Amino acid sequence: MLNSFTDASVAGLMPELRAVMREAAAIAKPFFRHGSQTTARIWSKAGGSPVTEADVAVDTFLKIRLSEMVPQAAWLSEETADDPARIGRDLVWIVDPIDGTRAFLSGHPDWSIAVALLYKGEPLIGFVHAPALGVAYEAVRGQGAFRDEQKIVVDPRTTLRSARITGPKPMLDRLTRGAGPDPDFVRIDRIPSLALRLVRVAEGSVDVGMISSDARDWDLAAADLILREAGGLVGTMNGQATVYNRPEPIHGELVALPTALRDPVIAAWGA
Incomplete structure (x- = not known):
């Protein structure tokens, strides 16, 4: 207790x-x-x-x-x-x-x-x-x-070049377009469990995990902490951290990544 x-x-x-x-x-x-x-x-x-x-x-x-x-x-x-x-x-x-x-x-x-x-x-x-x-x-x-x-800790990379990415195809396509000519991403098959998508970023086997809108608190909260403690974060596409236990526990588009990749991903997403 x-x-x-x-x-x-x-x-x-x-x-x-x-x-x-x-x-x-x-x-x-x-x-x-x-x-x-x-x-x-x-x-x-x-x-x-x-x-x-x-x-x-x-x-x-x-x-x-x-x-x-x-x-x-x-x-x-x-x-x-x-x-x-x-x-x-x-x-x-x-x-x-x-x-x-x-x-x-x-x-x-x-x-x-x-x-x-x-x-x-x-x-x-x-x-x-x-x-x-x-x-x-x-x-x-x-x-x-x-x-x-x-x-476990996240991968120490600081650039998106050759990053291992996973998630819904439309989100991956947008990230790829914004990352500049030939980012040479390695696309990993979509991981059905959102919690596992996040913890694989935490353990360093995935660099960027994209999450489409409509995820719920229960999909994210446990793995969010594991990722934070491993040196990463999960947040909105403009860099805001996730907020839990709201009246409607529903989230928009999110990305899970090492903290060092936050700015490169936000820049590529908004390009």
Whole structure:
């Protein structure tokens, strides 16, 4: 239970959170079939987005266990009806029980379970677990970013030349046009899970991750902290940082990148 906000008390949550995330992965993974359709029951939410029994099972499990860990925290999740009481609360859990549901449905391994704890609107803890890949990323504010408990940092490049980029094709095309003659970008296949798109920038395997409008807090908050702690950022195309726990937790076009590439990307985008 979190009773104070010292570095030690926040870091003290991590062993239990790691165990909770492993249990959540164990709930989801039996429904996943690599390269094949999921065994989970599927239905459509309002708006047509798919949801599976795995999403609901993981969400229910996490709401119980995370609420036990920090009882004073409010809750915002993709699969739970939004409670306006979260607005103005200092502590908020933000959860995506399966980020990349379409990938999960089709047998693509790039899906994840993403959990963030906000304190006064800023991510305090971020955890992104990719069960089908067997990797986990985590961060506590001010204490670095880690993949499987090994420290990670963004790629140290300072120019866009030969950068590895990923995201929606229209956004990549615009960035390429604005980057000048022959930027020699390496285009990486789009990563279905937004959380994984961000943490791959954090670990240095991707340089620029583009995100189309309509992403939600639960897609971003956990990986945002991991990226920040690794030396990067996720923000708007004019350089503004993301803001969380607003009444409508919806975002416009965003980009995830190392801090050193912020100005070159903004310049290329606006060219």
